Amino acid sequence: xxxxxxYNDVNSSEPARYACGISSLSxxxxxxxxxxxxxxxxxxxxxxxxxxxxxQFKPDLIGISTTTSGFSNVNHLxxxxxxxSPDILLIVGGSHVSIIPDDIDTLNNxxxxxxxxxxxxxxxxxxxxxxxxxxxxTNNFWFKTNGKLIKNDKFPFPESWDDFFDFxxxxxxxxxxxxxxxxxxxxxxxxxxxxYEYIICRGCPFNCSFCAAPLIxxxxxxxxxxxxxSPEKVVKKLKEDVEKYNLTGLAFHDDVFxxxxxxxxxxxxxxxxxxxxxxxxxxxxxxFEGPVFEALVESNCRIVNVGIESGNEYIRTKIANxxxxxxxxxxxxxxxxxxxxxxxxxxxxxxxxxxxxxFMDTINVNAMIGPARSIASVYYPYPGTALYEKCQxxxxxxQNGNDTVMERKQSCLHLPNFPKKKIERIAHNFFxxxxxxxxxxxxxxxxxxxxxxxxxPFVSPFSAPGxxxxxxxxxxxxxxxxxxxxxxxxxxxx
Ligand code: B12
Ligand code: SF4
Numbered sequence: 001x002x003x004x005x006x007y008n009d010v011n012s013s014e015p016a017r018y019a020c021g022i023s024s025l026s027x028x029x030x031x032x033x034x035x036x037x038x039x040x041x042x043x044x045x046x047x048x049x050x051x052x053x054x055x056q057f058k059p060d061l062i063g064i065s066t067t068t069s070g071f072s073n074v075n076h077l078x079x080x081x082x083x084x085s086p087d088i089l090l091i092v093g094g095s096h097v098s099i100i101p102d103d104i105d106t107l108n109n110x111x112x113x114x115x116x117x118x119x120x121x122x123x124x125x126x127x128x129x130x131x132x133x134x135x136x137x138t139n140n141f142w143f144k145t146n147g148k149l150i151k152n153d154k155f156p157f158p159e160s161w162d163d164f165f166d167f168x169x170x171x172x173x174x175x176x177x178x179x180x181x182x183x184x185x186x187x188x189x190x191x192x193x194x195x196y197e198y199i200i201c202r203g204c205p206f207n208c209s210f211c212a213a214p215l216i217x218x219x220x221x222x223x224x225x226x227x228x229x230s231p232e233k234v235v236k237k238l239k240e241d242v243e244k245y246n247l248t249g250l251a252f253h254d255d256v257f258x259x260x261x262x263x264x265x266x267x268x269x270x271x272x273x274x275x276x277x278x279x280x281x282x283x284x285x286x287x288f289e290g291p292v293f294e295a296l297v298e299s300n301c302r303i304v305n306v307g308i309e310s311g312n313e314y315i316r317t318k319i320a321n322x323x324x325x326x327x328x329x330x331x332x333x334x335x336x337x338x339x340x341x342x343x344x345x346x347x348x349x350x351x352x353x354x355x356x357x358x359f360m361d362t363i364n365v366n367a368m369i370g371p372a373r374s375i376a377s378v379y380y381p382y383p384g385t386a387l388y389e390k391c392q393x394x395x396x397x398x399q400n401g402n403d404t405v406m407e408r409k410q411s412c413l414h415l416p417n418f419p420k421k422k423i424e425r426i427a428h429n430f431f432x433x434x435x436x437x438x439x440x441x442x443x444x445x446x447x448x449x450x451x452x453x454x455x456x457p458f459v460s461p462f463s464a465p466g467x468x469x470x471x472x473x474x475x476x477x478x479x480x481x482x483x484x485x486x487x488x489x490x491x492x493x494x
Pocket of ligand 1: 008009010011012013014017018019020021022024025062063064065066067068069070091092093094095096098099114116117118119122199202203204211212213216253254255382383408
């Protein structure tokens with residue numbers, strides 16, 4: 001059977017990227033003899049090529065993949081598809097419909113949604129279609145048929161995740177070549193020019209109130225939602241890819257790469273023996289103690305992305321439900337920096353109840369750490385999360401406030417002590433502002449009159465040229481360091 005996947009990546013802050021979810025689906029069903037093709041949609045400009053693919057490939061099934069960010073485009077996209085191919089079975093999967101399957105009601109031209117992980121359900125659906133059997137009872141799917149809604153039960157989570165660590169790379173090649181030829185330069189060249197992205201463990205054990213990851217435990221039935229493929233399987237697969245595609249580095253998207261310390265230590269041991277390629281991963285403070293820290297260093301971890309989210313103890317622990325002490329964040333990230341691992345920090349601005357004074361703690365904590373990069377996303381209430389419920393029940397959101405067009409760029413909350421304009425300005429200029437505040441910290445101290453607490457409206461407009469200058473100076477510094485190194489080595493031989 002032929003499946004055309006449509007990756008609905010509209011309204012993303014990122015350039016076109018590889019997505020582990022649909023490439024895992026493609027690998028899984030191809031192993032059973034099915035054919036797949038990808039249409040990558042970022043804007044309506046991509047629709048003509050989608051049409052061509054529908055006409056030439058003649059799929060038996062079309063599957064759209066979307067997160068909440070692109071969900072508002074699904075009606076437009078599905079109407080377009082059904083105009084070309086009115087009788088095609090059209091389904092939607094991905095994080096949004098897995099979290100809010102009831103939104104199937106808002107979709108006019110879609111026949112079904114996949115709730116949760118898609119590999120086993122999609123294979124079962126294709127098998128039924130191939131045999132001409134009734135497919136409306138396929139696990140994990142909700143179907144709309146003759147004005148009725150059918151909600152099927154879910155598959156249990158797998159006992160072993162080994163069969164689920166396989167990704168179809170080639171499936172993405174053609175579209176990424178068209179949309180973003182630099183897609184494998186993940187990590188801005190720090191890991192070399194050919195970096196592939198992976199996800200090993202799909203879930204997260206923590207419960208931050210703003211995040212959709214805790215909802216993943218409902219994506220199947222029973223235990224095992226936090227399972228990991230065996231280190232042997234993972235390293236074997238990575239090694240095959242490294243050799244096949246000449247990779248120079250790896251990017252692991254797991255929400256918290258080291259949460260399962262026993263697994264990580266076994267993985268790192270094998271990885272050091274077989275690969276030792278530089279890599280980037282996501283960490284959470286409190287999950288890289290003692291031997292895990294050493295294993296990170298020895299296994300060649302070069303860049304880590306760490307969520308600080310808020311530097312203010314009240315906002316972080318009470319609003320965001322992240323029970324981590326400020327001192328621990330500062331000392332753990334300093335430890336990483338000391339051993340030469342580049343630390344990128346992720347932050348949020350405009351949490352419910354947040355004031356500018358509280359946000360200054362986020363700026364100051366970042367300034368004390370001195371990250372290699374840092375971003376601040378404007379808080380956006382994702383449906384289904386605990387904090388979204390709070391925003392709803394306390395009527396904190398503006399009308400149409402959670403329109404995804406504004407997602408993470410503009411605030412959609414009423415925050416009496418934090419003007420919207422200020423939030424957007426700071427979010428836009430966050431990294432240069434951190435560099436400025438770090439300079440102030442070192443020269444005058446954080447309480448001085450030059451602190452951003454007083455100077456932000458004057459400093460922000462100069463942030464963009466300031467950042468350019470910073471990068472130019474940093475590159476010159478690196479070049480001088482390289483030259484000095486070469487001179488030292490040649491000196492030794494002369
Ligand atoms: C890697 C990742 C990214 C990568 C790649 C994105 C991608 N689409 O793969 C990058 C960095 C680009 C990214 C960007 C963003 N991300 Co992101 N990302 C993740 C992360 C950490 C892992 C995704 C993953 O690979 N999972 C493993 C695979 C196997 O699962 P999956 O992708 O969900 O796919 C399975 C099912 O959903 C289903 N499925 C998916 N599509 C389809 C289609 C069909 C037809 C069927 C039948 C089934 C099906 O089957 C798949 C296989 O089982 C998740 C968190 C998480 N733990 O899942 C967040 C997550 C998906 N991201 C999120 C967000 C908010 C974003 C951004 C908005 C952030 C931003 N910076 O702007 C953008 C949006 C970009 C976009 N258009 O998707 C949210 C989504 C929330 C929501 N309600 O939808 C999540 C859940 C994070 C979170 N904790 O809140 N992300
Ligand atoms: S923010 Fe990170 S640590 Fe917290 S629940 Fe989400 S993925 Fe897990």
